[in-house]
Structures are given as structure tokens and as C-alpha cells.
Amino acid sequence: MRVITQQKLGGPEVLTVVDAPAPRAIPTEVLVRVKAIGLNPLEARLRAGEFPLLGRPPFTLGWDISGVVEEAQTWRFRPGDEVFGMPMFPRAANAYAEFVSAPALHLTRKPASLSHVEASALPVVGLTAWQGLVDIAGVTAGDRVLIHGGGGGVGHVAIQLAKALGAHVIATASTGKREFVEGFGADEVIDYTAVDFAEAVRDIDVVLDTIGGDTAGRSLAVLRPGGHLVTAVAEEDAELAAEFEAAGRRFSGIGVDPDPVALRGLADLVEQGKLRVHVQETFPFERVADAHRLLERGHLRGKLVLTV
Template identity: 80%
Template sequence: MRIITQHQLGGPEVLTVEEAPKPRPRPTEVLVRVEAIGLNPLEARLREGEFPLLGPPPFVLGWDISGVVDQAQTGRLRPGDEVFGMPLFPRAANAYAEFVAAPALHLARKPAALSHAEAAALPIVGLTAWQGLVDLARVGEGDRVLVHGGGGGVGHVAIQIAKALGAQVITTAGESKREFVEGLGADEVIDYAKTDFAEAVREVDVVLDTLGGDTAERSLGVLRPGGHLVTAVADEDTELAARYEAAGLRFSGIAVDPDPSGLHALVGLVERGALRVHVQEAFPFERVADAHRRLEGGHLQGKLVLTV
């Protein structure tokens, strides 16, 4: 089979397509013939060596996959089943490949409403948003939720999940993405280039930070007493967490994991028409370097994927 690997840390040019043996599924695992691979900003950071999650090269990046079960060492899934998921995260899943061996529990049957490209774009961003809004923040009917970066990968899914939970959703986004995020259900859109959200928003129950930088710190003043900041990017900032707690607010970091119940909850939202996934661009497998250059360019609307 073909894999995408790297033998040194660096820019997109270090990613190379090579041949490798197919993995063998262990008991409780399946072998998935991959149709599409979701790309995430984390993978560009790992490629460059920003932190050693996967150890030194050579390694194979990637977690988000959608494809067809080729072999099954479990009764949960059968050959021919269309599946998707983010197996093994944060351990290496070696997902930039034509075949991936994965625990059956880390996969769900692909909803018919999603293409393989759309399904591959969903797991990490969908589970991040679900675990942040549902498991941590317990968002419910009538809550006011501020989603930072509503046009991006996590943000565009989070808007829809919050709306499905009955929340009023405010989001920050550039003017070019206003129509997009309004179409997802955002009740109020703040153009960050023209308006300071910290001055424009008050009495929010939950803030979901997907941006980093000083966003989490500046969000402190927009929350109502007892409000909750959930961050996907500043989860290890203990000093900031202490400031939130001192102000009578809650601070939580998301450490996303391949939770089967969360994945199936996302399937349920898709099947009832409450959740869709936007793929900005799909790149052929062999154009992975171009895809990573686009990934690093930022300002994405939704997600990027590789097709196999």
C-alpha cells in the first residue's frame, strides 16, 4: 500500500509518498480501506517538530479517516461496512495511508448523508466541539454560547451542535464568512476585524475558544457570573485557569479522545439533518504537500481533506 511519511522534520516538502506493508488488524480491530483523510492544523505542527507527540521521524501523520472495512477481527463491524472515525488519538494511527488498522470501538458507520470526504473531515473537530459543549459545558436550552472562529473546522461544527442543544449562538468570524456561519445557525456574527468582541458581548453562559492567542484571556469579561470558558488551545495555561476561578468562573481544557458515544451522537445529528460538514477543498493523496501548504495558510472555511 501507499503511505505518506517523513524522514525529517520540516516544511510540507518533507512529506513523501512511499510503499509499505499493509497493517494487520489485531483482535477487536478492523482493517479499513481508506477513501478520504481529514487534515488538521495539529498535523502541520507535528510535521515541523513543534512538539514530539509521535517521537522522532520517520512517522506517519493523521487520525481522521473514512473508508470501507476490508478485514474484521470483531463482530461489531463486517467487511464492506462504510465507517469513519479518529482511531487511537493521541497515539499514532498512521492514517495518511491507503489502509489503516483501527479498534472497531473507535469507528462508527458512516451516515449515508455524508460523502467519504465529508465524513473524514468530521471526527476530530466534531468530537472536540461535542466534548467541549456537551461533556464539559453541559450546554442546554436557552444558554448563550460564544463560539470563537465560527467559520473554521471546530467552529463551524460547534455552531450547529450548540443550536441543536437549544442555545443562542454568537460567533466571531470575518465578513467573508458571515453568510456561511449564518447559514449554520449563528444568531449573531461579530466581525473581528471591525468589532472587539470583548466590548460587544456580555452575559454569555459558555465561551468555546478555538483560536488561542489572547482570546481566552480576553473572554473573561464576557461571561456571566458562574460562566464557563472551554478552550481547545489554552488547556495547559494554569495561570489563566486560576484567574478564571478567582473571578468565580469555570475554566476547562478539551483533551479530545475517540469517544464512541460522542461519535455516535454526531452520527445522530447528521441523520436528523442538524449537522453538516463543509469541505473547503479536497486534494489527491499525492498532493499532500500542497494540502499542507494550504493548511498552514489559515483562514479556512471548514476543513481540508485528502482523497485516496
């Protein structure tokens, strides 16, 4: 099979397509013939060596996949089933490849209404949004939810999830993304290039932070007493957590993990017409370096996907 690997840390040019033996599924796993691979900003940082999650090269990046079951060592799937998911995270899933061996519990059946490209874009961002808003924050009908970065991968899915839960959703976005974010159901959009969100909103029940920097700290001012900040980027900031707790607000960090219940929940919302995922651009497998150049520029609308 073809696989994208790297022998050293560095820029997008270190990503190389090579031939390698296909993996084999062990009991409880399936072998997936990959059709599409979702890309995530984390992968550009790992490629460059910003932190050693996967150790030293050589390694193969990637977690978001959609494809067809080739071999099943489990009763959960049969060959020919179309599946998608985020196997193994944060351990290496070696998903930048034509075949991936994955635990059956880390996958679910692909909704017929989603293409493989769309399905591959959903797991990491969808599970992050679900685990943050449903599992950690417990968003319910009538809550006021502020989502930072509403036009990004996690953000545009989180808007739809919060709306499906019955929340009033406010999202921050740049001027050029206002219509894009409104199209996913945001009740209010704050243009962060022109307005300070900390002065524009109050009495927020839940803030979901996908931006980082000082965004999490400045969100303290908009939360009601007992309100909850969930951050996907400052999860280990103990000093900030203490500041929130001292002010009578809750602080939670989220590190996404494989979750069959949430993955099935996301698929159900897709099937109900309450959730869609936006893919800004697709790249053929061989152009992975070009995809990474765009990925690390940031300011994307939704996701980037490799097609296999």
C-alpha cells in the same frame, strides 16, 4: 499499500509517498480501506516539529478517516461496512495511508447522507465540539454560547451542535466569513476585524475558544458569574485558570480523545439533518504537500481532505 511518511522534520516537502506493507487487524480491531483523510492544523505543526507528540521521524501523520471495512476482528463490524472515525489519538494512527488498522470502538458507521470526503472531515472537529459543549460545559436549551472562530473546522460544527442543543449562538468571524457562519445557524456574528467582542457581548454562559492568543483571557469579561470557558488551545494555562476561578468563572481545557458515544451522537445529528460539515477543498493523495501548504496558511472555511 501507499503511505505518506516523513524521514525528517520540516516543510510540506518532507512528506513523501512510499510503498509499505499493509497493517493487519488484531482482535477488537478492523482493517479499513481508506477512501478519504481529513487534515487538521495539528498535523502541520507535528510535521514541522513544533512539539514532539509522535517523537522523532520517521512517522506517518493523520487520524481522521472514512472508508470501508476490509477485515474485521470484532463482532461490531463486517467487511463491506462503511465507517469513519478518529482512531488512536493522540497515539499515531498512521492514517495518511491506503489502509489503517483501528480499534472498532474508535469508529462508527458512516451515515448514508455523508460522502466519504465529508465523513473524513468530521471526527476531530466534531468530537472536539461535542466534548467541549456537551461533556464539559453541559450546554442546554436557553444558554448563551459564544464560539470563537465560527468559520473554522471546529467552529462551524460547534455552531450547529450548540443550536441542536437549543442554545442562542454568537460566533466571531472575519468580514468575509459572515454569510458562511450565518449559514450554519449562528444567531449573531461578531466581525472581529471591526468589533471588539469583549465590548459587544455580555452574560455569556459558555465560551468555546478555538483561536488562542489572548482570546481566552479576554473572554473573562463576557462571561456571566458562574459562566464557563472551554478552550481547545490554552488548556494547560494554569495561571489563566486561576484567574477565571478567582473571578467566579469556570475554566476548562479540552484535549480531544476517541469517543464512540459522541461519534455516534454526531452521526445521529447528521442523519437528522441537524449537522453538516464543510470541506473547502480536496486534494489527491499524491498532492499532500500542496494540501499542507494551504493548511498551514490558516483562515480556512471548514476542512481540507485528501482523497485516496
